[in-house]
Structure formats: structure tokens, C-alpha cells
Amino acid sequence: MPDFTVQELLKTPLVEVRDVVCAGLCRGRSEVEQVARTQLVFPYRGTWLRHVAGDEVVADASQVLFFNAGERYQVSHPHAGGDASLVLVADEALLREVAPAELLREGAPLRFRMPRLRIDPRAQVQVALLRHGLREGTADALEGESLALTLMLRAIGPRTTHAAGSSHGRQRLVDRAKLVLTGDLARRWTLAEVAAVVGVSPVYLTQSFREVEGVPLYRYQLRLRLARALDLLGECEDVGMLGHQLGFSSHSHFTAAFQQAYGRTPSEFRELALQRRRPPAGR
CATH class of the missing domain: 2.60.120.280 (Regulatory protein AraC)
Known part of the structure; x- marks a missing residue:
């Protein structure tokens, strides 16, 4: 295989x-x-x-x-x-x-x-x-x-590019933190827990992550969860359960975060994905 x-x-x-x-x-x-x-x-x-x-x-x-x-x-x-x-x-x-x-x-x-x-x-x-x-x-x-x-x-494009910044050492540190978070997207990590795994202080990790990625650690994790939701919404039957499985505290939290990021609710995006699967009327 x-x-x-x-x-x-x-x-x-x-x-x-x-x-x-x-x-x-x-x-x-x-x-x-x-x-x-x-x-x-x-x-x-x-x-x-x-x-x-x-x-x-x-x-x-x-x-x-x-x-x-x-x-x-x-x-x-x-x-x-x-x-x-x-x-x-x-x-x-x-x-x-x-x-x-x-x-x-x-x-x-x-x-x-x-x-x-x-x-x-x-x-x-x-x-x-x-x-x-x-x-x-x-x-x-x-x-x-x-x-x-x-x-x-x-x-x-020139208006939307976001290159990673900072030193090579900080980039490696941030990459280690990323691997910690992506290992279990649903886990509700604390900053101290992530910092302990990668072997630095919470303050240094916070400063390094924002310098390299341009966003805080928590927002990076949120974006990965939302991106995973984009991938799964077309196949899921229960939007609320999907949010729970991805680590959101509630259905309303999932919906609000998704809508803020993508301009539509998870249910609206799911309906859009389903519409793309349906044949045009009359066939």
C-alpha cells in the first residue's frame, strides 16, 4: 500500500x-x-x-x-x-x-x-x-x-504576505511549540505546560512566538482548530459535536470564532459545501 x-x-x-x-x-x-x-x-x-x-x-x-x-x-x-x-x-x-x-x-x-x-x-x-x-x-x-x-x-500577493521573522534559534523554538500543539488539537493546553515541554519560560515562549509568527500562541492554536473544521464540515452531521471534538468550550464559542475568522457560521459553510455536491435542479 x-x-x-x-x-x-x-x-x-x-x-x-x-x-x-x-x-x-x-x-x-x-x-x-x-x-x-x-x-x-x-x-x-x-x-x-x-x-x-x-x-x-x-x-x-x-x-x-x-x-x-x-x-x-x-x-x-x-x-x-x-x-x-x-x-x-x-x-x-x-x-x-x-x-x-x-x-x-x-x-x-x-x-x-x-x-x-x-x-x-x-x-x-x-x-x-x-x-x-x-x-x-x-x-x-x-x-x-x-x-x-x-x-x-x-x-x-504583495498586500497579504507574512514572512516568518526573528533568529534561527527562536524559529526552532517556535517550531517545537507548534509540534506540541498540533499533536493534540483538542487538548486545552496552558501556557506553562507548553513552555515546560519545550524547555523555556512562559514569558520567553510568548515573546518568541509572537515575534516569529506575528500572532499569539493561543491564536495560532485557534486558527489550526478552525482550519481543521473547514476540512471536516462537509462530512460532519453534528456541527456542535465537531466543535467539542476540536477543543472549543461550547457550540457558541465555536460558532463565534468561526464566523469571526471566515465571515460565515459553521452551519452556513457546511450548507455551502453540501450545495456544491448537489446536482443542479432538473437533472
Whole structure:
């Protein structure tokens, strides 16, 4: 049985969209791999690590990762349960038009200077809408291309890019804290507990996380929970139970947080996802 599956959701001269689901059976590092064309990878379920040139990046639903053409890398899985990502491979001229010049290396082929960027809740919604529409076959090629372009503009456009900051040491510390939180999204951690696991004081962890990620630790955890909800709402029968399973204190807490982040309630998003599955009237 293969460790991962790749489903091609869209392929046009402008953009290719793939859904990559990994079972996470191999906890150690994978064989060395590389891609022929630069890819934008949006994790939407689970957590994994990408190892490049002696460094590693935590991949989760709060960011987009750049897999540069010809760049050698390995992947490992810190937690059981597998993971999934939406992969975009865009026409190079399109990518150069979308991405600010300071994000790109000089020369050809197109490559990014950094391994990742943070994305905001709107980009997370675009990932979910693009995946749902293409997977259920309700979005045709034109709509799929438009949704993919909107996602790219939101994730790497000049007005919305969020590069990680601070020193290498603080970045590694923050990555360790991320792995603690993503190991159990439903657990209601205290700041002292997370700090103790990673071996620093609560004050230092708080300062480091905000400096590196640009958001407090609790908001990062909230965004991961909400992103997981985006992934599951199309299949769930009980929205309130889903909120409880993801660690929200109540249905009202889940609804308020979801609506504040995404501009619609969980029930409204679920209905939207279900509508995309229904055939048009008259068929």
C-alpha cells in the first residue's frame, strides 16, 4: 500500500491543482525527493516536517510552503494520523506576475527565497472552497482557475504576505511549540505546560512566538482548530459535536470564532459545501 495518494483536481495550461493525501505510515525521513516545477503547497490536514539543506520547516494549515524546482528535500511525520495538502503548480509567467519580486530568487527557473509564508484565514477558506469545488465536480475549469488565482493572490500577493521573522534559534523554538500543539488539537493546553515541554519560560515562549509568527500562541492554536473544521464540515452531521471534538468550550464559542475568522457560521459553510455536491435542479 503506498504511503500517499495524489488526485489531480484540475489541469489547464495556466494551473494544475492536486490533492495529496499521506497516510503518515513512515515516521522517519523519506527518501530524497525533488520537483521539476516550483509548487505552492497548502497543508490543510495534519502536520509534517520538510527538511531542506540541513534545516526543517513545520508544515501545517497556517502557511503555504514553497517547493522550488530542482531543490532536494525530505519529509517526515512527527504525529500519527497522516496529513493532506492542496498543491498548486502555476504557469511561471503567472507566478512572476503575482509574487512580489523580493520573494523570488534571480534567474530561471522561478524559485522562492524563503521556504514558507504564513497565510491568513481568508486564504484558508480559499483552500477549502477550491478543494471542495474541484473534488465534487461543481467547479468547471474557468471557475477552478479563478479560485486558484484568488488563492495565490491572497497567499503570496504583495498586500497579504507574512514572512516568518526573528533568529534561527527562536524559529526552532517556535517550531517545537507548534509540534506540541498540533499533536493534540483538542487538548486545552496552558501556557506553562507548553513552555515546560519545550524547555523555556512562559514569558520567553510568548515573546518568541509572537515575534516569529506575528500572532499569539493561543491564536495560532485557534486558527489550526478552525482550519481543521473547514476540512471536516462537509462530512460532519453534528456541527456542535465537531466543535467539542476540536477543543472549543461550547457550540457558541465555536460558532463565534468561526464566523469571526471566515465571515460565515459553521452551519452556513457546511450548507455551502453540501450545495456544491448537489446536482443542479432538473437533472
